[in-house]
Structures are given as structure tokens and as C-alpha cells.
Amino acid sequence: MPPPLQPIPGSYGWPVVGPLRDRLDYFWFQGPDEFFMKRMKKYQPTVFRTNIPPCFPFFDGVNPNVVAVLDCKAFAHMFDVEVADKKDILVGDFVPSAAFTGNVRTCAYLDTFEPNHAQVKRFAMDILKRSSKVWVSELLVSLDEMWSTVESNVSAKGSTNFLLPLQRCLFKFLTKSIVGADVSKSPDIAKSGPIILDAWLALQLLPTVSINVVQPLEEIFLHSFRYPSFLIRRGYNKLADFIGSKGTRKQTNLTRVHYGLTEEEVVHHLLFILGFNAFGGFSVFLPGLLGRLISDQTLQEQLRVEARKNGNVDLSFDSVKQMPLVQSFVYETLRFKPPVPTQFARARKDFRLSSYDASYDIKKGEVLCGYQPLVMRDPKVFDDPDSFKPDRFVGDKGAELLKYLYWSNGPQVGSTPNEMNKQCPGRDYVTLTASLIVAYLVRRYDSITGDGLTIRTVQKAMTK
Secondary structure: OOOOEOOOOEOOOOOOHHHHHHHHHHHHHOOHHHHHHHHHHHHOOOEEEEEOOOOOOOOOOOOOEEEEEOOHHHHHHHHOOOOEEOOOOOEOOEOOOHHHHOOOOOHHHOOOOOOOHHHHHHHHHHHHHHHOOOHHHHHHHHHHHHHHHHHHHHHHHOOEEOHHHHHHHHHHHHHHHHHOOOHHHOHHHHHHHHHHHHHHHHHHHHHHOOOOOOOOHHHHHHOOOOOOOHHHHHHHHHHHHHHHHHOOHHHHHHHHHHHOOOHHHHHHHHHHHHHHHHHHHHHHHHHHHHHHHHOOHHHHHHHHHHHHHOOOOOOOHHHHOOOHHHHHHHHHHHHHOOOOOEEEEEEOOOEEEEOOOOEEEEOOOOEEEEEHHHHOOOOOOOOOOOOOOOOOOOHHHHHHHHHHOOEOOEOOOOOOOOOOOOOOOOHHHHHHHHHHHHHHHHHHEEEEEEEOOEEEEEEEOOOO
16 A cells, blocks of 8 residues: 655745855855754754755756655666656756856766657766677776875875876776777877866756855855856867777767767767766765775775685676675765765656655656655665665675665666666766776775875775
8 A cells, every 4th residue: 555645845945045044054164964854853854955056046947846755665666667768867957067068968967758858868877888809808908007006106205196186097998998098199188088077067956056165255156157168168178089089980870870970969978978977976986985994904904805716817897797785885886975965857747756755646747856865864765874884785685785785776676778878978987897896906905005096095905
């Protein structure tokens, strides 16, 4: 029997005043975690009405009203394509200018019911399939270069921040794998590429995220207006020209034949996959993963024992599949700190949304907002949900939990990324790549010390 029907609690407040108040709470007085937690405690259910930035005064046409869904059962409705419309709803009702992507609507903003979604999604999945031939080898080469740089910096300075070497590593291996272009043959692109992508991502997303700078400066200068694309146009065009001229020509020709894309469209889709999905996603996720690893010596040793005992001598996706603790550590990091914390969907039609204790009528056009760091701490699904447990996903019980791990715009198991859904086509590439990086580190080093983004000492293993 479905749970009883109830009205959705909460309020959007007075026009202008309500959204502005919620915006200040979200960015300034509370922060996203506290913003959702306080309202969840106030209204009791995990489903309620609130406002999500951006809003007044300079975001014409953006509706901040959302229905928050903060438990696993309610959250799952956001991935049902029959009721969840994903057209232009990646970051709530706010859509950065298409000029940021060469006036091409990329797959992330397309709904599954749009006629060109299937062809662009197939294109993305095909690109990843082709990249698999060199993915691991290019990653390992780039990791060797990165950690040699880190070792030199630690030796010379006593400590080092690993973020810039990590981003250069990511940019090099992803560009070679996804685009088929070798940035080592273009020193200018190798140096400036990560910086350009960071700026390109920031200009699109800054109105919707908090970066914890001094208030009220952040509110005034970062959250009050859209950023124009011309600020990054020169850098973006530089990368687009590089991809167009140095990317694999055979790949471009094949995509025109199979997917009906022009060569210009191919370049912009490739750049979005490279810069937004892959480089951007890894740049958010990996620093937290590595920061937790290097700050926990006990965890390092547990992972080291497994990584050196299991798998083949040479690391590969198959070998890390034989390391359940390494994979569980990656999954638990994704549960605790997903790279995309908020998910959105617009109701395609009137439907009834079910939570654990109640059902709610959702009207066509209403926007659902799921804040994953809280959804992934649902106590009805995860034992001791506020504790980080590296072995949470080990064994049969842990494997069962993977169907509630929604970090990829869908569950980790129980569905497959395909042209009919919005799940990240690189879902398994992300988890296996992160697992491979962890295994690489604990095989390479007998000890790494540091905290956050800072590495203080590294002790290399006698043998890898």
C-alpha cells in the first residue's frame, strides 16, 4: 500500500524577498549542508518546498522555486525518464549561455525525449569506448610524470600542493585518451589548458556555488550576475582549434557518418566531454579522495596490503576489480562527497512522488532538487550514515548498497548508461580510474604523509 498523501510542507516565501533570503542562507549564513538540514528538521519530512540560488536581481527568467527531495526513495524519481524532464535543467533552472560551448547544446542539457539526445549520447559512449584502448596506459604515464614532479617538489621545498600537478596529469591523459591529441607536442596547450578549463568552468557555474571567500564580497561579485562568455572566448577557441587540428581525424570522420554531426559540432561536444564531464569532474572528486588517503596512515596500510597482494603485476581495470577494499574506498568517497552535489529534474507531467512515510502530488513543470550529500546519508539505507567507512561496500551487503549510490545521475548498479537515460556515460570509467590511481599510489609508496592538498613526505617502495 502506498504511503498516505500529504501536502508538500515548506514555502517559497514572498516574491523576491523569499528567494533572496534563501539565497543568503544558502551561500552566506548557513552553507548548503546546513541549509538543507535545518529545513529538513523544521518540516520533518525529507520532501519540502524551498528556493535554490541563483535568483533576484540579475537572473531574469530563472525560477528558484524547487521541491527538495532528500531521501533515497524520493530521490530515485529524478531518474525516471517518464516523469523527469532534464531539458536545460543541469544546474536548476539556471542555464549558462550556449556561447560557452560554441553555441552548441551539449548532451548534459538535452532531455532524453529530444530527438538529438540519442545521437549525442551514443557519440559520447563511442568516444569513451574508443578511448579505452589507451586509457590505462596514458593514465599510468601521466601519473609517473606527476608523482616524479611531486617528489622533486617535496625534496626541494619540504612540502608541496599536488593540485596543479594533478590537473596537468588529468589534462594530458584525458586529452590523449578522449580527443586523440598529444599535448606534450604543444607546450603552450599543455601549460595553459588546465587553467583555461578551470576558468571556463568557473564562469559558467560560479553563480550557483560557494567558494568560501570573504563575505559579502562573494555575494556581491560572484552570485549576483551571469558571467559573459567573452571573458573566456579566446582561451576556449584556443582549445577548440587544438582539438580540431590535432584530434584524430578518423574519429571526426566516423562521427559525421554515424551520428550526423558536423565537424564543428564534434569539436564542441568533444571539448565539453573533455573539459566539463571528465576534467571538471575528476578535478572536484580526486583532491578529496587523495586528501583523505594521504591523511590516514592506517587506511593507507590496509589499502597497500590489498593492492600489493591482489591483481596482476601491471595495473589495469581488471586488476583493480580484484581489490574490493580499494573500490569500496572510492565508492564511500563518492557517497560522502559526490562531485556533483545537487541533481535537478523538472516534472514532465503531474505525478505522485513517494517517500517513506508520505506521498506528494507534483505538478507538471515543478523542479525537483536532490542534495546528494544528505540523500547519501539516508539512515534507512546506510548504517551509521555520518561515519566514513572505507569498507562499507565490501561483500554481499556492500554490493547491495551500490544500487543506492546515485552519484552518476543514476545508481551505480541496476542500470546501464544508455541513450535512453541521463546517466553519466563514464560512470564505470570514473570509479575504475579512481581505484587505479589509489592502487598506483599505495604500490608506489610505502608511506605518504600530508593533509588536504599538501604532501609533506613520500617514501618510495623498494619495488612497485
